[in-house]
Amino acid sequence: MQSLRVPALAWPILALLALVAADAPARAADPEAARIVLPIRRAVVDNGLAVFLQEDHTAPIVAVDVWYHVGSKDEEAGRQGFAHLFEHLMFQGSKHVPEDTYFRYLERVGASNVNGTTDTDRTNYFETVPSNRLELALWLESDRMGFLLDHVDEQTLAGQRDVVKNERRQNYENAPYGLVGQYVEEALYPASHPYHHLAIGSPEDLDAATLADVRRFFRTWYVPNNATLVIAGDIDPEATLALVAKYFGPIPGDAFPRNPRNPPSGQAAKPRPPASPVQLASETRLEIEAGVELPRVVVSWPTPPFFAAGDAELDLLARVLTAGKTSRLYRRLVYDDQIAQDVSASQGSRQLGSEFEIVATAKPGHTPEELLAAIDAELAKVRDAGITDAELARARAAFLSHHAFGLERVGSRADTINAYAHYAGDPGYLPKDIARYEDATAAGVRDVARSQLPLDRRVVALVRATKGAPLAGRLARGAP
Amino acid sequence: MIPPRHLLALLALASTGACAAEAPLPPPPLAPAPVASWPSPVAPAPPVRQTPDAPFRENPPAAGPPVAWTPPEIQSWSLPNGVRVLFVERHDLPVVSVRVVSSVGAGDRPDARPGATVFMGAMLEQGDGDRSALAISDDYEGLGADHAAWCEWDSCVVRAKVLASHLTQALDLVADIVRRPTFPAPEIERQRKRWLASLQQEKSSPPAMEQNAVAAVVFGRRHPYGHGPRGEPVDVEKLGRDEVVVEWRRTIEPSTTTIAVAGDVAPAELRELLSARFGAWRGGVATRQPVPRAPRAPKGEPRVVLVDVPGAAQSQVYLADEGAPFATPDRIALGVMNGILGGMFSSRINLELREAHAYTYGAHSRFSMRHGAGPFLAGGAIFAQHTGDALKLLLVQVARIRDEPVTPEELADAKENARLALPARFESVDDVTGALEDLAVYGLPLDEYARRSARIDAVTAGDVQRVARRWLRPDAMRVVVTGDRARIEKDLASLGLGAIDLRDPYGDVAR
Numbered sequence: 001m002q003s004l005r006v007p008a009l010a011w012p013i014l015a016l017l018a019l020v021a022a023d024a025p026a027r028a029a030d031p032e033a034a035r036i037v038l039p040i041r042r043a044v045v046d047n048g049l050a051v052f053l054q055e056d057h058t059a060p061i062v063a064v065d066v067w068y069h070v071g072s073k074d075e076e077a078g079r080q081g082f083a084h085l086f087e088h089l090m091f092q093g094s095k096h097v098p099e100d101t102y103f104r105y106l107e108r109v110g111a112s113n114v115n116g117t118t119d120t121d122r123t124n125y126f127e128t129v130p131s132n133r134l135e136l137a138l139w140l141e142s143d144r145m146g147f148l149l150d151h152v153d154e155q156t157l158a159g160q161r162d163v164v165k166n167e168r169r170q171n172y173e174n175a176p177y178g179l180v181g182q183y184v185e186e187a188l189y190p191a192s193h194p195y196h197h198l199a200i201g202s203p204e205d206l207d208a209a210t211l212a213d214v215r216r217f218f219r220t221w222y223v224p225n226n227a228t229l230v231i232a233g234d235i236d237p238e239a240t241l242a243l244v245a246k247y248f249g250p251i252p253g254d255a256f257p258r259n260p261r262n263p264p265s266g267q268a269a270k271p272r273p274p275a276s277p278v279q280l281a282s283e284t285r286l287e288i289e290a291g292v293e294l295p296r297v298v299v300s301w302p303t304p305p306f307f308a309a310g311d312a313e314l315d316l317l318a319r320v321l322t323a324g325k326t327s328r329l330y331r332r333l334v335y336d337d338q339i340a341q342d343v344s345a346s347q348g349s350r351q352l353g354s355e356f357e358i359v360a361t362a363k364p365g366h367t368p369e370e371l372l373a374a375i376d377a378e379l380a381k382v383r384d385a386g387i388t389d390a391e392l393a394r395a396r397a398a399f400l401s402h403h404a405f406g407l408e409r410v411g412s413r414a415d416t417i418n419a420y421a422h423y424a425g426d427p428g429y430l431p432k433d434i435a436r437y438e439d440a441t442a443a444g445v446r447d448v449a450r451s452q453l454p455l456d457r458r459v460v461a462l463v464r465a466t467k468g469a470p471l472a473g474r475l476a477r478g479a480p
Numbered sequence: 481m482i483p484p485r486h487l488l489a490l491l492a493l494a495s496t497g498a499c500a501a502e503a504p505l506p507p508p509p510l511a512p513a514p515v516a517s518w519p520s521p522v523a524p525a526p527p528v529r530q531t532p533d534a535p536f537r538e539n540p541p542a543a544g545p546p547v548a549w550t551p552p553e554i555q556s557w558s559l560p561n562g563v564r565v566l567f568v569e570r571h572d573l574p575v576v577s578v579r580v581v582s583s584v585g586a587g588d589r590p591d592a593r594p595g596a597t598v599f600m601g602a603m604l605e606q607g608d609g610d611r612s613a614l615a616i617s618d619d620y621e622g623l624g625a626d627h628a629a630w631c632e633w634d635s636c637v638v639r640a641k642v643l644a645s646h647l648t649q650a651l652d653l654v655a656d657i658v659r660r661p662t663f664p665a666p667e668i669e670r671q672r673k674r675w676l677a678s679l680q681q682e683k684s685s686p687p688a689m690e691q692n693a694v695a696a697v698v699f700g701r702r703h704p705y706g707h708g709p710r711g712e713p714v715d716v717e718k719l720g721r722d723e724v725v726v727e728w729r730r731t732i733e734p735s736t737t738t739i740a741v742a743g744d745v746a747p748a749e750l751r752e753l754l755s756a757r758f759g760a761w762r763g764g765v766a767t768r769q770p771v772p773r774a775p776r777a778p779k780g781e782p783r784v785v786l787v788d789v790p791g792a793a794q795s796q797v798y799l800a801d802e803g804a805p806f807a808t809p810d811r812i813a814l815g816v817m818n819g820i821l822g823g824m825f826s827s828r829i830n831l832e833l834r835e836a837h838a839y840t841y842g843a844h845s846r847f848s849m850r851h852g853a854g855p856f857l858a859g860g861a862i863f864a865q866h867t868g869d870a871l872k873l874l875l876v877q878v879a880r881i882r883d884e885p886v887t888p889e890e891l892a893d894a895k896e897n898a899r900l901a902l903p904a905r906f907e908s909v910d911d912v913t914g915a916l917e918d919l920a921v922y923g924l925p926l927d928e929y930a931r932r933s934a935r936i937d938a939v940t941a942g943d944v945q946r947v948a949r950r951w952l953r954p955d956a957m958r959v960v961v962t963g964d965r966a967r968i969e970k971d972l973a974s975l976g977l978g979a980i981d982l983r984d985p986y987g988d989v990a991r
Contacts, residue, residue, distance in 0.1 A: 032574040032643050058572045059903050060547035096537050100835050104826040105540060108893040110900020114825070130900055132544035139541050146531035162838030162863075169793045170841050170861045176684050219528065234547075246536070252529040291791075293680045325617035335614070338670065341677045363677050397624030401643055404575055405626065408908035470791060471684060 033438075036404045038430045040417060041237055043244070047253035048225020051244055052417050052427045054232035056410070062233035063113070063128045064137040065414035066145075067422055069228070070221035071121040072201070073194030073352065081164070081201015082209055084118035086217050088160040090125065091116065095147030097140060099156065105140060109133045113411040118199050121351040122422055128411045131234035135243055142247035145227065148218055154211060161206050168200050176292045178472035180461055184300050187284045187459045187478070188355065195352060225253040228421050232414040278302040278353055280457040289466035290473035294341060296463040297368035299358045299375060303452045306349035306423040312436035313448040314347035314356050319395035320387050320445065321345040321358070321378070328378045329358070337374065339366040351423060356453060368462040379453060386446035399437040403430065549903045551929035552912055554919075555747055559759050561734040566916045566926075567750060568742040570909060574644040576743030577909035578651065579637055580658045581920045583738070584731040587633035587850055588768040590704045592727060595711025596719055599675070600727040601631025604638060606667040608656040613667050616653065623649055626910075629657055632709060633850045634806075635921045636731050641910055644744040648753060655757035658732060663724050675716045682708070683985040686861070689787050690796035690962040696987030697785050697958050698800050698855050699774045705854060712986055729764025736766040738920035742912035771852025774802035776956075782981040783958050784972055788965040788990075795867040795963025796859070799874050803856035804951050806849040806922050812935045813943040814847055814951060819894035820944070821845050821881050822858050826893070828881070829858060832873050839866040843874075847951070851922075856951070864964055868971035871959060878957070881948045885941045899936045902929065 041053040072083045093099040106114050106127055116125040129137050172178040182198050189196040229248070231240055280302060304310045321329045322345040333340035343360040360371040406412050420429035463473060552568040559565070586597035605627075606613040620627045623646040629638045638657050642650045682688035692708050699706035710716070739754060777783075804814055815823070822829035822845025833843035840860045848854030858878065862870040886894075906912050919928060959977060961968065972980055982990040 032645050035574045056572075059907060060549050061904050061907075095533070096539075100826070100831060103824075104893065107824050107826050107897045109543070110897055110902070110904070112901050112904040128904055130547050130903065132547045135541040135544065139537070143537065147533075147537075159835065159838050163834055163841060166794070166838070166861070166863055167841040169863065174686060174792055174794045174861070176681070223529070250534065251531045254529060292684045294677060324621040325614050326621075331614075334674075335670070338673060341674060341681075363673065364680060394618070394621040394624075397622060399624075401624035401626065404573060404643055405641065405908070407573060408575065408910075410907065468790075471686075471789075 032404070033400060033434060036400075036407065036430070036434065038407060038413065038417065038428070040428050042427065043241055045224065045245065045249055047249065047251055048223070049244075049248050049251075049253070050228045050421065051241070052228065052230045052421065053235065053237050053240060054230065054413055054417060055235055055237055056232065056413075057234050059410070060131045060234050061112075061128050061410055062131045062134045062137070062231060062235055063126065063410035063414040064134070064141060065124065065126040065230040065232070065411065065418055066141055067228045067230075067418040068123045068125075068222055069226050069422060070123055071119055072197065072199035073120045074221065075194075075201075076213075078205055078208060079201075079213060080197045080205040081199070082205070082213060082217065083123060084199050084201065085161060085164050085206055085209060086214065087116045087118045087123050087125075088164055089152050089156060089214060090144050090148065092156045092160060093151045094143040095150035097143050097151070099151070102140060105136065109136060111137075113409075120195055120199055124415065124418065126411055126415060128233075128409075134231070134235065134240065138243050138247045141229075142251065145222060145224065145248065146251040148222070149215055152211070152214055157209070157211055157214060161209065164200075164206060165203055168203065172200060173470075173472050176471055177290060177296060177463060179470075180288055180290070180296070180298060180463055180473050183286055183288060183473070183475050184298055184357075184459055184461050187286055187461075188280070188300055188302055189278055193278065195350070223254050224248060224251050228418055228427075230414040230417045230427075232417070233410040280459070283456055284459045284478060286459065286461040286478035287476040288461055288463045288473045289469040289476045290463050291467065291469045291471045292463070292465050292473075294364065295362040295366070295368045295465050297358075297360050297362075297371045297375070298461040298463070299372065300459045300461075301356045301453050301457070303347060303354045303356045305351055305353050307429075307433075307436075310448045310452060311347065311349055311354060313440050313444045314354070314452060315349075315399070316392065316395040316437065316440055317382070317387075317445050317449055318345040318347050318356070319398055320382070320391045323398065324394070328382065329360070329375060332378055333360055333371060333374050339363055339370055339374065343371075343375075349423075368464070372460060372462075376455060379449060379455075382446060382449045387442050389442055392440070392442045392445065396437050396440070400434065403434050547903075551902070552742075552906055554916070554926050556926060557751070559734075559755060561759065561761055562737075563734045563758050563761065564738045564920070565750075565754055566738060566740045566919065567747060568912050568916070569745070569747060570742060570912070571744050573909075574744050575641065575909050576644050576647050576650075576741065576745055577639070577641040577913040578647075578654055579639045579740040579913040579917050580654060581738045581740060581917045582636040582732045582736050582766065583634070583921045583923070584736050584766045584768045585632050585634040585636060585851070585921075586709060587704045587771050587852055589727065589730065590769055590772060592730075593711065593719055593723060594701075594704075594707040594715045595675075595709070596715075596723050597631045597636075597727045597731060598709045598711075599671070599716070599719060600663075600724045600731070601629060601636050602671060603663050603668065603724060604629035604636075604657050604661050606671065607662040607664040608653075609660040609662070611653075611656065613664070616657070619649070619653055625650055627653075631731065633705070633854070635917070637917065639910075639913075647745055651753050651757055658737075659758075659761050659763070661728060663721060663728070665721055668721050668724065672716055672719070675710060676713055679710065679713050679716065686789055686792060686794070686796050686962050689789070689985045689987075690798065690960065692985070692987035693785055693787050693962065693983050694798060694800045694855055694857065694958075694960050694987070696983070697960055697981075698802055701988075703772060703774060705771070705774075705850070705852065730767050733763030733766045734758075734761050736768070738916070740913040740916035740920065742916070743909040768851070771805075771850070773853065777958075782979040784975070784977050784979070785958055785960045785981045785983055786965060786969065786972065787960075787962040787983045787985060787987070789962055790964055790966065792962075792964040793864060794861045795864050795961050795968055797862045797867055797870050797874070797963070798857045798859035798960050799871075799878065799957045800960045801856045801953060801957045802853050803847040804849055805853045806851065808849070810947045810950065811849065812932070813939045813947045814849075815898060816891070816894045816936065816939045817881065817886075817944045817947050818845055818847055819897060820886050820890050821877060821948075824894065824897060828877050829874065832877060833860060833862070833870055837866070837869070837873070839863055839870045839873075843870070864967050867961060867963060867968040868975055871961075871972075871975060875954065878952050878954050882945070882952055882954070885945050888941070891939075891941050891944065895936050895939060899933050902933060
């Protein structure tokens, strides 16, 4: 293994620095864990753009995956939903890419998995192209990173504002239980907290967005040193780095300090500052009326951030509670008592703090309070007596499989690398990620149930099926 | 084999080529902890940084040399009882996908009670051989398996995906689920209750209401496609265990079964594993009955159907008709035609309704090609106040693709989109067994994917117009809308499409 030399290039501002990282396989009981690896080459363009290459020639396709390390948490007051609206504008064209041709350029070369997504923490853009079209994808991505503002205008902004409002209608306002999640976030996080609102934002704030906001947001956040680029699949690494230098090298970075997530020289990230998730003082009960058929209860706790201590144990606990028919809550609520139509638990891992959430939908004739009582009784058993080794083994097996299955598609591999870079500060985090689950113990899972899921500090949303109420739900009582 | 991590620090000092004199940017100063910085301060106006333009950016770069791609090689053999095996060997990751596929599904059983076949499919994992429903679930969880069993319109499938080291145990489970389901009465009752509640939930889900209305209106209740796949509550209430067992015997047996496998296992080993588990299987008598045609709408019957959802912010708006069967010789040309009409993001319908007019988050058209002719649908979820406007645009687009030839550029784009995306259809082992499943369910030859590229290439603008005229029948299409009657009824009436037929949330005539 050696440092990668890029031939002399015509663009004087470029200093491309590259090195090869290799990752030790996971220490795991399962011998196959040793084959679940994701070797990565790292490079940094001197404008600060971090580049991670993952070479694999299984299929003649390449995934290009760009993360801008900005999400709805970074929005200014009065501009809820702006990061996502901005993401839409990135598809509408840039200086050399005319309006409404972005998808056309990609569709006509047989691209798949073309999209962008925005959440609280980050915004990603991705496409999988035949490997002889990698340069097209880099041309498109670099044009919008370097030249978006040469294209975007009032008409584009107005059109996408309406499209996003339709997206909000489709997935939130006109969907069963569609706004329950928003009420829960508002109760979990104080108004000053970046997670107080959903990434989809509010129609009023979308209406308030101006072209000046677009320019400022772009210049603040869409800079190379706030982005990471992953290219995975059928590539020649040297030639690929030369293309990256050609297309992205001339885009100026800035000198603003960034979160230390993409260290310019590829060294291991500085340790993450200690997590300080929200501290709730008491339980909040929300009464929600929705024009749905079946009542529902949603129970939420603020929990440690992605990859912090306890995060993996909470993932495992979620499976112990609701994965498979003998999981604690499924067996009790759905299988034995048949008071619930469905139940799910998840640790929603995020940058500033995660959320552990249990959602149960009642069978006709049953109430959210009945579901809550059964959930609390089962959680009490986990707190008191812990879980069995067999339960832990089943939950672990799922995560080992999940890590292997996640490497099958180039697009999924690329996005995983960017997620590790963003949340763990290390694109090569896979073996450590696997080790988190291998190292977890039944006692550790019991301990997070005790310490992270207190009965008296949480948000409980009781959704009642109410004729004439909005399908998405309205808050009847308990507004924070 | 793999260099230790501390090499990273050494290598980080190496710089490159012409720019060796320029030091890389120093690491940025540590930003404050993210939590300490919120609420995020309004940033001062950042400096304007201009990316220098360059001639190479003017036009999209040319393609590199053509990529060589051949579809995965399929090994094929039969067990003595007629079960066919299709296998794609791959060792890039230690994973294996298995699908046991019967080419008989709910649509092929017009005499069965609506929902009965799909109900049976959902029962397959609820008790088999010596295992209870709970034991099956536990055993799969212990393997970390991704698994499911189901019946749909054209097939019944038992699927499992596992790490290669768990293949033997996974096949034990799959074989029991296929060969020895016990359909325990208490599990049938449990599932009946869940289905009834689930069908009740459909009454407040606009997309489900729309689907139910389309099925009822286009095919009529007596047609196997005239219901949602799970039937209606009255069907689920009456369904008996004996009917479930009959459905199993009529849909899953050796002569209609293909075992599709892809992944990290040696062929000789796989042969042994499958022979031991499926070689001695004797089963029922699968019967695939022909799917009837949709009844022709009597003259004068209202073409506009409305399901009322008071207060709905959006309307589900679709043109709907009987479409085309999978076996039509026009299948490839239809795919290209539909790509241009509403299949791609850059299709005419999406560019009109979403990009030009912003009536929707997305609009599309689709032919559901089944053993019989499934529905053709064109539309989307539309902002309520533009319900009528969107319908007018949809009707214009359907007429236009019949009346005028598509442009050479549109034709080339749609063909290349279909042809060049083929390699990405075989990425995961489950993608591969999914492609093998299609071969089994639709009776396609093993070289289907190798030949598809040339068949797409051969489609002409004339073919596109011919299949548009043959398969898009604007006069027969229904307009099916699920939305707020008070807000949109006038709009619908003003389209001049005649009287409005009111339906309930299950698609039946509203009382």
